[in-house]
Amino acid sequence: MTQRPVPGTDTRRPASGGPRAAARNRAALVAAAREVYAEQGLDAPLSAIARRAGVGQGVLYRHFPDRAAVASAVLEENVGQIERTAGQDTDLARVLGVLTWHLKESAAFISMLHIDGAGSRAAVPAYALELSRRVETALRRHLPPSHPLAAEPDDLMIAVGMVSGAVTGAAREQREHRARAAWRLLGVEVGPVRPAGE
Amino acid sequence: MTQRPVPGTDTRRPASGGPRAAARNRAALVAAAREVYAEQGLDAPLSAIARRAGVGQGVLYRHFPDRAAVASAVLEENVGQIERTAGQDTDLARVLGVLTWHLKESAAFISMLHIDGAGSRAAVPAYALELSRRVETALRRHLPPSHPLAAEPDDLMIAVGMVSGAVTGAAREQREHRARAAWRLLGVEVGPVRPAGE
Structure with missing residues (x-):
């Protein structure tokens, strides 16, 4: 460990x-x-x-x-790291690397990204929806019009949900391999898989 | 409805x-x-x-x-339909259409496909693992060596997990749209999304 x-x-x-x-x-x-x-x-x-x-x-x-307060603090910190990375002079691959690190590390984050505005159910907490939108905003800042995920409006967050799906249920030590394979299958380049600021 | x-x-x-x-x-x-x-x-x-x-x-x-017996009967029937489709003179797109119908209809099936042999946790019931392997066997019967999911050994089931991820958490009426978008992003052709034998 x-x-x-x-x-x-x-x-x-x-x-x-x-x-x-x-x-x-x-x-x-x-x-x-x-x-x-x-x-x-x-x-x-x-x-x-x-x-x-x-x-x-x-x-x-x-x-x-309570338990929910702990989970939302972790999610808030994950999303904050992605936003801080996106706020720098960087590119999409680098931001996706940080996103992928959090997918790999955090089961709560994985569940959160299975949610989006269009597909949400009433049971989804409003803060999860809001965090998911913040992730989308951070990624879109660096999405070139020619990118494979820029063709349709919801492709970007569908792709994030797909990579989440590739790691859900996998043992922790398999998650990075599976996430990288998922991005490769999508034809999307990903930078180093690590937390923000390292 | x-x-x-x-x-x-x-x-x-x-x-x-x-x-x-x-x-x-x-x-x-x-x-x-x-x-x-x-x-x-x-x-x-x-x-x-x-x-x-x-x-x-x-x-x-x-x-x-009990509750678990009902869920496994549904899963068993889902997998049976995929196997029956794969047993016919057909192609991968047609089998993926039936698989996608079940992803769209069945929340239990979605969870099951988030599991695979390599990545499984001890908590995963053995029957879920077995059913996932049967889905893989059915799909592989029709996977041409030149297919985009034939490059690496675990690409096929990672892709299935990715499409599951695209529909998880989505409202039922959004699921087919999201599943089709996911297959499109993977560059994989999918036939009619319907149950076996219709």
């Missing part, structure tokens, strides 16, 4: 008090949740996340009142 | 006794389950399935001891 540190979240010390410690704990909890979800799925107990982050369960509950 | 009859299962009368009635009830229950699952998802109550089939709940429980 290899655990790459996520930039800015590699300080997993117990709280020592104050707002700086609170921010550090929150970041450690989000990073820990991402790892635990990737390994054990979304049903993983919150106690495992607190343990991985090196904080007590009380600290976890202070930041996240 | 349009309900196309599935061949051989269009007789939804209450049991009148005897093995023939039992077979008819079972077929009606499987067809009803497919429709109810497609409309309401896999959490639909068994009572809704019995009602749709026009039988009492006692009859349902005589054929299917």
